[in-house]
Amino acid sequence: MSTDIDLSDYQTRRASLIDEDRSLRREFISSRLRSAKEIEADKIVRKIRALEAETIWQQDYPSIPHPFPGMEFLTGKSIIMRTKIFEILSKMPKGALLHAHLDATVNAEFLLELALKQPGIHLRVNKPFVASPLSENLPEFRILPETQFSNLLSLADVSYTPGSWISLQNARKSFPTHLGGQDGFDSWVVGSMTINPAEATFLTSTGLIRVEPIFSEYIREFFRSSIRDGISYIEARINFLFKNMYGADGQENIPHREWLVMFDRIMNETKAEMEAQGRPDDFIGARIIYSTIRFITSEELEWYLEDCIALKKEFPHLIAGFDLVGHEDSLHPLIYYIKPLLRFRERQREEGVDIPFIFHAGETLGDGTQADINLYDAILLGTKRIGHGYSLIKHPKLMETCRLMGIAVEVCPISGCGQRLTSSMPMHPLPVLLNTGVPVALCSDDPAVFGNMGLTFDYYQVLVASEITGLSTLGALARDSIEFSTLGEEEKKRALAGFERRWETFVGDIVE
Amino acid sequence: MSTDIDLSDYQTRRASLIDEDRSLRREFISSRLRSAKEIEADKIVRKIRALEAETIWQQDYPSIPHPFPGMEFLTGKSIIMRTKIFEILSKMPKGALLHAHLDATVNAEFLLELALKQPGIHLRVNKPFVASPLSENLPEFRILPETQFSNLLSLADVSYTPGSWISLQNARKSFPTHLGGQDGFDSWVVGSMTINPAEATFLTSTGLIRVEPIFSEYIREFFRSSIRDGISYIEARINFLFKNMYGADGQENIPHREWLVMFDRIMNETKAEMEAQGRPDDFIGARIIYSTIRFITSEELEWYLEDCIALKKEFPHLIAGFDLVGHEDSLHPLIYYIKPLLRFRERQREEGVDIPFIFHAGETLGDGTQADINLYDAILLGTKRIGHGYSLIKHPKLMETCRLMGIAVEVCPISGCGQRLTSSMPMHPLPVLLNTGVPVALCSDDPAVFGNMGLTFDYYQVLVASEITGLSTLGALARDSIEFSTLGEEEKKRALAGFERRWETFVGDIVE
Numbered sequence A, B: 001m002s003t004d005i006d007l008s009d010y011q012t013r014r015a016s017l018i019d020e021d022r023s024l025r026r027e028f029i030s031s032r033l034r035s036a037k038e039i040e041a042d043k044i045v046r047k048i049r050a051l052e053a054e055t056i057w058q059q060d061y062p063s064i065p066h067p068f069p070g071m072e073f074l075t076g077k078s079i080i081m082r083t084k085i086f087e088i089l090s091k092m093p094k095g096a097l098l099h100a101h102l103d104a105t106v107n108a109e110f111l112l113e114l115a116l117k118q119p120g121i122h123l124r125v126n127k128p129f130v131a132s133p134l135s136e137n138l139p140e141f142r143i144l145p146e147t148q149f150s151n152l153l154s155l156a157d158v159s160y161t162p163g164s165w166i167s168l169q170n171a172r173k174s175f176p177t178h179l180g181g182q183d184g185f186d187s188w189v190v191g192s193m194t195i196n197p198a199e200a201t202f203l204t205s206t207g208l209i210r211v212e213p214i215f216s217e218y219i220r221e222f223f224r225s226s227i228r229d230g231i232s233y234i235e236a237r238i239n240f241l242f243k244n245m246y247g248a249d250g251q252e253n254i255p256h257r258e259w260l261v262m263f264d265r266i267m268n269e270t271k272a273e274m275e276a277q278g279r280p281d282d283f284i285g286a287r288i289i290y291s292t293i294r295f296i297t298s299e300e301l302e303w304y305l306e307d308c309i310a311l312k313k314e315f316p317h318l319i320a321g322f323d324l325v326g327h328e329d330s331l332h333p334l335i336y337y338i339k340p341l342l343r344f345r346e347r348q349r350e351e352g353v354d355i356p357f358i359f360h361a362g363e364t365l366g367d368g369t370q371a372d373i374n375l376y377d378a379i380l381l382g383t384k385r386i387g388h389g390y391s392l393i394k395h396p397k398l399m400e401t402c403r404l405m406g407i408a409v410e411v412c413p414i415s416g417c418g419q420r421l422t423s424s425m426p427m428h429p430l431p432v433l434l435n436t437g438v439p440v441a442l443c444s445d446d447p448a449v450f451g452n453m454g455l456t457f458d459y460y461q462v463l464v465a466s467e468i469t470g471l472s473t474l475g476a477l478a479r480d481s482i483e484f485s486t487l488g489e490e491e492k493k494r495a496l497a498g499f500e501r502r503w504e505t506f507v508g509d510i511v512e
Helices: A002-021 A038-052 A073-080 A084-090 A106-117 A168-173 A181-193 A211-230 A256-276 A297-313 A333-349 A370-380 A396-405 A413-418 A430-436 A456-464 A470-484 A487-512 B002-021 B036-054 B073-082 B084-092 B108-116 B168-173 B182-191 B212-228 B256-276 B296-313 B335-352 B370-380 B394-405 B413-418 B429-436 B457-466 B472-484 B488-512
Strands: A095-097 A120-126 A140-143 A233-238 A287-292 A317-325 A359-361 A385-388 A410-411 A440-442 B095-097 B120-126 B140-143 B232-238 B284-293 B321-325 B359-361 B385-388 B408-411 B440-442
Touching: A002 B335, A002 B370, A002 B394, A038 A084, A038 A456, A038 A487, A073 A456, A084 A456, A095 A470, A095 A487, A106 A168, A106 A181, A106 A211, A140 B108, A168 A181, A181 B232, A211 A233, A211 A256, A233 A317, A233 A333, A233 A487, A256 A287, A256 A297, A287 A297, A297 A317, A317 A333, A317 A359, A333 A370, A333 B002, A333 B095, A359 A370, A359 A385, A370 A396, A370 B002, A396 A430, A396 B002, A410 A430, A430 A440, A440 A456, A440 A470, A456 A470, A470 A487, B036 B084, B036 B457, B036 B472, B036 B488, B084 B284, B095 B472, B095 B488, B108 B168, B108 B182, B108 B212, B108 B335, B120 B168, B120 B440, B168 B182, B212 B232, B212 B256, B232 B321, B232 B488, B256 B284, B256 B296, B256 B385, B284 B296, B296 B321, B296 B335, B321 B335, B321 B359, B335 B370, B359 B370, B359 B385, B370 B385, B394 B429, B408 B429, B429 B440, B429 B488, B440 B457, B440 B472, B457 B472, B472 B488
Parallel strands: A095 A233, A233 A287, A287 A317, A385 A410, A410 A440, B095 B232, B232 B284, B284 B321, B385 B408, B408 B440
Antiparallel strands: A120 A140, B120 B140
């Protein structure tokens, strides 16, 4: 009898401890009540998840030893795509995409198609073509002025010397039959722009993208494919370097303002397209986080900050913020740029503009290293959000600051795995952020490189790697991606209202 | 000018934010002032660590691709042993060892030597000996009564049938020359009791250890080797199952109290040995955490709890606490045993004894899984410490409870890697615990299996994987291992005083 009383008392204390421990999770602190339909949909999704963990994830796949939900993405992707959960999530409204590098947002096949329309696009290889294994001989791309068009006909020609440019169209047409002909060419080029599980290393497709006529169509496809995945608003990081954009004439002379003009035009065309389809909620718009790279000097940064201010003044609706990108462990830390960064705030006051910092910081496994320490500087400099923030969980004071000040972390689950910060989702710090109530927006980072196009794959990985996380958690994450965007209050309201309409339909469809 | 002022203001705020963020670290909250010598020794160690990261850890090792400090232990061990840091740490006083499973604490070579002295020890294999690759044909051990001694002479004999016992001595003497003769036999047996990087799976040497004459000498070697490594006090987990110990006569009939009598005798002999050497500080003593395994039923647990109480009454100085061990993800969770565990507290009151729970909990990558949820039950049941607590960092409320209530986490850095919870130290949750001020004791868990004998390797891995952690951090961890032991106040004082004397010498030696 006494044990029975103890037991019920124990169970009460236990339930309340668990609740208290999870009380900071943002799906629980929302003032919004979950609808009966959402609660039911959440249960259904949990059931399917449990079932698929025992079935699809337990089968034998010859090339995938020991598969499990949340496993390293590149290896597990083919299994993910067979699941019902993936099918469901692909229809989920995702809110905003707040962290993606424009140059890695459109799939490589599409980019190649765009490039093949431009007769000026050339490629070269830097090792003897015939002697080298194809996969180790990477192509380099550039658009050339008409006067420099190459008359070379084939990479495989004995007369081809490494380093010589050949037109993309010719190289493709003449690609040797024993290497697969034109299909072989396509796989080779596409493969050079993506990574596979064995070699998690980056390759740049910048030579194809930063060409005026390609750039605008590339952006259009980025918007369209995002919309297909349920993303309704985008803040894209674009790297601005002094030149870095070619015209159709092969001259590297397209000024930064022209990039924004293109971006604006395509955004407006895409909005009009969606309105014409009666789907205005499905695309609110897009903005740019002006980014430059941490290899520039502190003096050079001053020029970019002024460039950013000038662009903000001309396109106030397009510039969302400023960031410094690039590998944090090896490039300059934020503190190196501290003088111009502090000065930037004064300059903004002088010019009457507001450009929040939205810094990459803590994208590292280090503890007390310069990349880890970037987190202190990002926060002291007033960053609006933190890109990656992988090492944030090591910092109790900074975690508290993020929670209390509403600094969201742009968590990129799949990119984190691809970059070897973690080898699978169960090792990812995301659950710590969620349980501690730090706002999080799930992001795709470099989807064209890792193959996680859209946000469905990222939401999938997060959902299947936790027993706590459910459909309501994903909904809260999607709402927070809008909440912690740089949209103004009115725009946010409209975006959230649109999201709620779509969410209602989404959970309704699951229940039916 | 204004930027200069801003800058110095910024630097001040930055330093104070970093300080505040790290202010919970236990090396900073100690009332004990660091001596000038310790500060100097800390600096020296940091210098050597930085130098070795650039030299020894950057060299090419044919069998070790991309080595780095803190890498997966089994692969990196041979590099660790070449370093000056390892040499220094091997001389460091380590305080207490609070988490080690007795059956995996003595190196396999030594155990084999002990076993070879017992003519009754037999072995068998369960696959045809000649046909199977040696490494896949694992030996099983048992002591047999004299009436059942085997007259088989060789495993390699054509007449040997799998499953037949053969005496250990004979099997060794007759081991085929083409398999390396007696040396080949020794490597085979030792290999079967340890793991290598390729196959992180456990094997039991229990059949050799749980034999009365071996058991006591095994314990003696455990104590001696721990003392050689600078460990001065031990709380060892011993698995108690109903029978589970053989006499020299081959009968499985040695009662639990005899195990404690042996433990007590060897402990006293070891203390006397150290006193005779004029080193009484070097071995304070040892206790037992009575453990049984999570595969028993809830009803069976009642018997073990009563057995534990009876042993505590007879040997109050030996029983330190109670634990349930075994793989948390697959065996029974704590909540399954809740009735007898709650009843245990009443029974202790009735019997006038105090046996704290010292539970394994959260040794998992899961989020909200039963192993993760064990943490709530461990804490609600009043656990004195938490074994592993790998998933604790996901629980803000429990982290706070551990910090405020002084519940230490027994962190086993190398075992965590060996068991694939993490693939290297930079992914380990330890820095989160340290920065959040949760008390930690570094432990070796199953050193004979992973090859991390003593605590030097564990301290090494922790030191080289963080820029924040220094010699003073290791000192604080060692002090906490004493502080959070089950020693009484007076014993603790004596142990800490002894530690301080040794620490003073240790840092003095580094400076010289």
